[in-house]
Amino acid sequence: MYFARNSLIRTRSAILNFIQAIYKALVHRSTKANSKGNHAHPENESSCQVVMVLGAGRGPLVNATLSASERANCPVRVYVVEKNPNALYTLQDRMTHEWRGLDVHLIAGDMRELDVPEKADIFVSELLGSFGDNELSPECLDGAQPHLKDLQESNARYTICTFPMDHEAIVHGLAGYFEAVLFDDVTLSTHPQRHSPQMVSWFPLAIPIERPQHVRPGERVTVHLWRVVEPRHVWYEWALTEPRPSRIHNAAGQAYKIAL
Template identity: 55%
Template sequence: NGSHDSCQVVMVLGAGRGPLVNATINAAEKAQCKVRIYAVEKNPNALYTLRFRMNYEWRELDVQLIEGDMRDLKTPEKADIFVSELLGSFGDNELSPECLDGAQPMLKDDGISIPCSYTSYVAPLQSLQIYNETKRSKDLTNKIGFSMETPYVVRLRNCQILGPPQPAFTFEHPKKELNQSNAREVCCSFKIQQDAVIHGIAGYFEATLYKDVILSTHPDRHSPQMVSWFPLVFPFEYPIHVHSGNHVTLHLWRNVSSRYVWYEWVLTEPRPTKIHNAAGHVYKIAL
């Protein structure tokens, strides 16, 4: 919304090999808006490509490369706009909340973030194929069972979703209170419409980029022709048989420590399972 004479400062957080930098350049040209772009990246392989593009493709443009972790940087000026693509198959499972919170001091008080919010969704899942393939897997320490306490990104085909997905965790950026924890917990109840077997939890997400621009993997409103993300599946160690009319209650936690983020999940109704991945003993994401 800046005037044609003002310069909008845009920080591309996690620039990768530069697609969002190019998208920002194209959007600025279309809007006839002057921009100064800071491409922020820490991955050495991606930095190699970014340096090449800086020297050749973007040489005549107002693009600057900042190397390092977005959570620990000092920049020459604050941004009007954050642009990032840090979303995982469950929305927050690739540490987008922690990364964007850490970068927020580089954003002006009236600045905006793209995306500005995202919500994950969960639903009980029936898929014997996924259950069997997961059960056959073993982790590197050869402990059978550990594979049932790790979430998987899966293109869901031979499966049935046993209820309308319900919202789980929501994150907004910029964050109003930076010291607020990103830990979350949710309890969802579903009424089963037919006899079935529950093998896990299907996870989706929906992100608001800006105003009414939305990306979604929610099965009822999936973004057309978008194949960038497949659902996340939280498996159960054993199948749970349910009957038509049964109520199914799921609990899911997003836990945060000083070093890790991890999920725990359990079914408590119609019969309880163990808490999967308790204390992150199988699967956790390093901060």
């Protein structure tokens, strides 16, 4: 079970959403464990939920996990994973002064090369970019998934979007947004019509079209979008097929690709 840190979570609204999502996940898993016979000994080791905070930054999601644990009355063992040396200085200080005596363990390194003594019940991560996965969240989390007890994959790689036009316009490109289900009904959204309140951490992604197209009322704009993954790089490709076909933009990552 995981829900997906920008370099920082900069809004209280996003933090509150993560606390709520982690709380619901802990309650869900605790209830599931109790139904299997652990309810008689809530302090039992098996009732402790193992949480891995992947890409912890300076620790806001660690505090969110601890707050959710206290609220759910569910003990947690937290593994804090971070590879950025600058962030590690802050995490080491918090381990000494703020999280001392708690079941919190700092692991310095890449989440794709984890060496931990047990598997996690819950992954907590926020590797979300303006377009949802353009900070390589799927690839980074894929590398850590062998350390997750309940493996669930949901990485879409290709989609077709169709937009019926009710007015005349010149189409210069697309705006990319994301909606993330953290857990159950707890979500984050940058969609203009469903934007999460007071969340300013992310901005839309601009997806340009080389040759703008004139569209009339009643026509459709259909876009094919690929997320291409190779061993060392990830990139996006896109093309219009309506109202008039365009070339495939950024084919083979020729203009831009993201290094893994």
